[in-house]
Amino acid sequence: MLNPMQMMYQQMMNKLKSSSSPQANNVLNMIQNGDAKGIEQFGRNIAQSRGIDFDAEYQKFCKQFGMK
Amino acid sequence: MQQYNPYWNQMMGYNPMMNAQQRLAQMEQSQMFPTQMSGSLNGRVVDSFDSISVNDVPMDGIGAVFLKRDNSEIQVRSWGNDGLIRMTTYKPDIAENKAEAPADNPIMTRLDEVVTRLEKIEKSISGKRVIKNAKSNADDVSANDE
Numbered sequence: 001m002l003n004p005m006q007m008m009y010q011q012m013m014n015k016l017k018s019s020s021s022p023q024a025n026n027v028l029n030m031i032q033n034g035d036a037k038g039i040e041q042f043g044r045n046i047a048q049s050r051g052i053d054f055d056a057e058y059q060k061f062c063k064q065f066g067m068k
Numbered sequence: 069m070q071q072y073n074p075y076w077n078q079m080m081g082y083n084p085m086m087n088a089q090q091r092l093a094q095m096e097q098s099q100m101f102p103t104q105m106s107g108s109l110n111g112r113v114v115d116s117f118d119s120i121s122v123n124d125v126p127m128d129g130i131g132a133v134f135l136k137r138d139n140s141e142i143q144v145r146s147w148g149n150d151g152l153i154r155m156t157t158y159k160p161d162i163a164e165n166k167a168e169a170p171a172d173n174p175i176m177t178r179l180d181e182v183v184t185r186l187e188k189i190e191k192s193i194s195g196k197r198v199i200k201n202a203k204s205n206a207d208d209v210s211a212n213d214e
Binding site (some may be wrong): 002020022023024025026041042043044045048049050051053 | 127154
């Protein structure tokens with residue numbers, strides 16, 4: 001039996017694997033290689049492309065869960 | 069409330085001989101591999117490239133093509149693997165009916181020199197003739213006077 005965290009992880013991995021997008025493949029590779037910095041940079045780049053302040057949004061996200 | 073559609077089962081490829089598990093597997097398969105339109109191109113005609121939003125660029129590895137309304141530029145935007153958008157702008161190379169400049173041909177240059185020399189010689193010869201004619205005319209006039 002999977003816990004909720006494992007279920008979310010598996011769902012995300014299944015989605016990434018079924019995607020034909022090269023960006024998804026890149027993220028999948030980074031996850032499999034444990035490249036946390038690469039994933040963060042990818043997130044920052046996506047945020048920059050969409051005109052989102054990554055740090056501000058991350059702070060908001062953390063506050064929702066009572067994290068600093 | 070959903071309306072009754074007698075053709076629903078035919079549309080969904082209903083097979084009464086299949087059990088529920090097989091039917092579920094078939095539905096999952098059709099959801100996982102949606103049919104893709106082949107040969108279609110994403111993009112649109114724009115007044116200015118500034119009006120293009122991030123959502124206009126699909127993350128399919130191909131990108132989208134944007135054509136300026138006045139046909140002056142074409143821009144291709146695509147997502148890079150690093151999560152940044154790449155932009156390539158193409159401008160038209162309008163072919164005009166320009167007469168091609170003659171290439172520096174050594175034979176033609178030599179020929180021009182020869183023609184120039186010939187013209188000079190011709191001029192000098194015709195100048196001498198005029199003087200000679202004038203002289204002979206003057207002699208004739210003096211002879212008549214005598």
